[in-house]
Amino acid sequence: MVSDLSAFMPLIVLVGTDAAFFKGVGAAFGPAKALSLNVVAESIEEAARRPELETAAVIVVDIDAHRRESLVALQGLMTRTGGAIPVIVLTDSFDDALARWFLQIRVSDFLRKPVEPKEVLRACIRALRATDSLPEEQGRILSFIGAAGGVGTTTLAIESAMLLLRAGGREADSTCLVDLDVQTGVCADYLDLAPRLDLDEIGPYPERLDSQLLEVMLARHATGLSVLAAPGRAARRTALEPGVVIRLLDLVSARFDNVVIDLPRAWEPWTDQVLMGSNKVYVVTDMTVPGLRLGRRLAAGMTERLKEVKPRVICNRFEQQMFGSGLRRSDVERALDGFLAGTVANNYKLVREAIDRGVPLDAIKSGSNVSSDLKRAVFQGGGEEGAGQPRSAVPARA
Template sequence: MTLPEAGELQAAAAGGEEIIAPLPRVTLQAFCETPAVAAAMQAVVADRRMDKAHARIQMGGPVAAVEAFRASPTPNIIVLETVSAPATLIANLEALSESCDSGTKVVVIGHVNDVQLYRDLIRRGVSEYLIAPLETLDVLRTLSELYVSPEARHLGRIIAVTGAKGGVGASTIAHNTAWAIARNLDASTVIVDLDIAFGTAGLNFNQDPPQGIAEAIFAPERLDSALLDRLLSRCSDNLALLAAPAMLDRTIDLSETALEQLLDLLRASVPCIVLDVPHQWSAWVKRTLLGADELVIVAEPELASLRNAKNFIDLARAARPNDAGARLVLNQVGMPKRPEIPTAEFAKTLGTEVLSAIPFDAQLFGTAANNGQMIAEVQAGSKASEAFTQIASALTGRGEARRGKRRLLEPLVSKLKRRKAS
């Protein structure tokens, strides 16, 4: 599968929500003058997109920045809050420029909406001028765009899918959702099987590629877009697979940052990436789940799933305050003779909505698994197939946008009908 060009990536991403790229490994130093802006910058630094950056926040504003860098090298980014008059700010910036390294980017936070000041700052080499009070995502977007080229602004969306416990069908949900995104929403998609020793994506898509994710993870020094292109196995026109070897010849002891390079490459080249994350708990799993743009927890309507799903959702709320909460999918609902927690009660206990409740259908899911097919290929009109389309639409934001357009059109359509009748 050939990775899409920048134009294809932009077109495919246009229907979904904006993705703010994580910052690279940069240093940032902020000099604030008010407690409100200092608190806002603390929230920015705590966001998951700043994991690679090394940041420091202190008070003092532009004057403190000038003093700090008289005899010290400047960081990659300097953020300055100013409450002084424009002339004083310009004088401080001129003094700072005498000791500023050529690659340093400066972002100024002000308290007045002044177009002339903005033009003066940009003319003097300031990267951006923000007006307080600050929204966390606005600051993150500004910092991210300092390091993202204009042709790569529309980045791929990473969707991580994992099970609240083993055996709940998280892999099946991940694979069918990826297929629905590629087939029904016409977005180039890659499914990444992260269960390196026992992954089933190859079986479910009836693929047996000679290479896959092991080559990408265990030899990071060789990994680039050309190698990644060779490792991907085509499943359909819009869907590719990075399969797991499913072999036990080596143990899988990955470092916390083992997937960073792979995910950065995928994010820059594919509109949608679906991660099939195994049910285990290690540093790299935690980092992968919390670093995704969308986090999906798959559970069954029983007590162990309820407890574990609550732990996941609470962790996501605490660690990802600027993101949508973890999504909950209930699988195998309505299994005969099994006592179950009702869907409404399950959702109420967790304090979240159930994105989809997929009915138990042993015949349908068993047939699909044994044939190496997706649910929609076996029975396109089934409730499960419709559920995967719904999940795909919600995770990409496309279905919601289309429904919003229909709601806007409804009043116009009724008016036209009334005119025609009269």
């Protein structure tokens, strides 16, 4: 008896009436042998109650955003699935209000037409990886957010991007570092680069942003790392609209195999969407009692707010205490039990020299303790045991 292998493949359901476009999407999905594709050639109003939608791993809906009936049907679909099935929306009409509404009803992703069929495929793969429905291969999106200021979040984000770049053989366009902290972001400063992302140009007109304009706004480090960063705007309140952020990340993730995001500590209207679109989310803190408490609090808050996001905490500037009254590793493990990804050694002299020279840590000292600890915590599953089973123990002050 021959088994039906498609029964074990994640099912992607395409809903819409644009037959020519879906034909192109089907061709793009052809090489993806691990995926099964089903096209429902109906409007979302007609297809919203179809039983095959309940068996889908991802639903892609092509809608006319000018039709209120379509928007109501989409909202009904989101209510029906309860967030258990990622929904990706395609629309040729796009503005800030629509972007905010998509975020509110918790669609997994949205793309503005015209869009390349391969970008639809990439969006589906990101959604599958976010739900653990597809094994991770080379491509990944990592997000780093600090539990407090000055804990080394940017340093770890940059070094993680460099590790991914080296693992990919430094191939062109393999890795991009995205600095979303537009107020005080320092990724470009750390790498001695001129930030080229012009928010004044694209902010009011996100629809102008395309692959050609993205290329102009990318800064390139001598190592081959691409950096997307805007000039810092100290003493100015700068608000990034969700549509701009999502459009930027869509283009970057379609262009690069690996994306590392340095997030601001302040919770923005688009933070939920970025976290849900990431393969891994890391909260960075330091080896102090307040730092450990803040790290645990932020990770627990993310887990409660976004059920599909599983944040891990990296304890930076870790120093092993053998004697004395300071914090020990057992205190760190107890404080972050269930969330701890790993610890990164305190090597201030090395990190400071790398920042002052605008180079990665490997250029100062190959195989440093900071790099090896970070590789173990982020890429080798450090601290996985007990993940998702946090306890309440927090160390008392030393």
